[in-house]
Amino acid sequence: MSSAMFGAVESGIIYAIMALGVYLSFRILDFPDLTVDGSFVTGAAIAAILIVNGTNPFFATLLAIAAGFLAGCVTGLLHTKGKINPLLAGILMMIALYSINLRIMGRSNVPLLNEESVFTKIEVFFTSTGLDALFGSMAAAIGLQNLTSTWSVLISMLVVTALIKIITDLFLRTQIGLALRATGDNKRMIRSFSANTDQLTILGLGLSNALVALAGALIAQYSSFADVGMGIGMIIIGLASVIIGEAIFGTKTIAVTTFAVVGGAIVYRIVVSLALRVDFLETGDMKLITAVIVIAALVLPQLIDGQKERIRKKKKRLQQEMKINEMKKGGEEYASTKSNSQSI
């Protein structure tokens, strides 16, 4: 494992929060929500501008979450009250947010170098309590050395993402959570059980984009800048994580699926970082690589299933042929004994 790979895992764990948000809209609500490209940046922009202006980074991150929630609610309103098709509602919100994000930041890029961030704060906590040294020696014990200057990012984000995953699982099993899932599954049915599907759709999209904005805020602090273009293609990365994760880890229950989504986000980052090591590929090819990964994750399982099916059928056909041959043989033997008996 190299330090590049370590970085991929670190950022993968943060992007997993965004992927969980995409999972909520895309899978639970069955709503392909393109707001994500905008709300990710909104989270980053709000956190960045507040931090630059001296706000406590934890508080700035909380406000970023709230802004993402609002953005999702607006998309929900456009769809439910404005009767705008889901894709279009998301696209409209996405381009509206582009301008809003520029307004929030005041320019297209806000650097956060030398600023306090949640990560600098957590790192201080980790070093002062000796946790960092502890994890460092534990890693060294299993042969992982010189990967990183601090373990605080990986460990703290692992805890945060795991918590969000568990809370999501629990929430989806509450009375409201069940109604939310039914809204994505069968609107007509859940309306006949007196659930306000409009309200639930708005809530679901709000929660989804709150997670996306949180990821945006964390990524901005992790990479020390917010940029108005940093959200482009974010929805595809989210989908890639969901689809890859589901293909690898399965979808047996909600808890397994959310685990798969987190895993998918990390796997995605690792694959991209491996791909970028190939000589003729450059950072500009990222989007193309992403597209290829998603296509592979969608098509490969089908090919594998098709191949399995072909093998199964071939086997079946062989068995059938053998049976027929045996019957023929039996018949011939019978015929020959018959002719023998006649000849006598």
Add this chain to the structure above:
Amino acid sequence: MLQLNQIHKVFNEGTLDEKIALEDINLTLKPGDFVTVIGSNGAGKSTLMNMISGVLTPDVGEVFIDDRKITNLPEYKRSRLIGRVFQDPMAGTAPSMTIQENLALAYNRNRRRTLMKGVTKKLRTTFQEALETLYLGLEDRLSAKVGLLSGGERQALSLLMATFTEPKMLLLDEHTAALDPARAALITKLTGEIVERTQLTTLMVTHNMQQALDLGNRLIMMDSGRIILEVDGEDKQNLTIEALLHEFQRIKGSKMTSDRALLG
């Protein structure tokens, strides 16, 4: 209980596709009434059900339940009072959720949904007991996804879910039409049992004349958006399919002759 006053509904008014779906419908149901509704395709039976459940609102006329005017109450609010089973077995359940989750959704029909756990241990026992009344063995498959059930099993589950919280009314729109004869008979039997036990005020649409005669204490026949025949009480008990068809011919016939008279 339920009161429909002079309901009119026209689809696509003022266009070539204009269609009068309901015309001057007046209907009053007493508590515990079980009314079967028959009539040819396009007669307006489903439109009538949709008027009551709030999927559609009338152009003219009022809908009351228990003297409360609900004409413009949104569908999701009305469904606290009204249980429904649809014709399509896929329509009444959430396929990607488990049997117990579906039942929990039904259980919360007239409660405020909160952040409390949807399926508790206590509820599971309640669900099991309720499922036992279906005699389909579903009580042993609480955590099976509903998408894996057959159409008949799903329709039985839908029926149970629709009546689980004992709403004020039950609306059944051809809820046995998509099933094979044996399953249809089973669901018909279950419907009779449940309505008998809960004394729900019920409106049931069917194309099966025998079913319409066997079930319920009242029968209405619809044609071209109107209620053309109402049979109650003893008359309903003694009604036969032949008599019903004869009556239909007579009404249609007299209407045709009056039309002819008008034209002539």
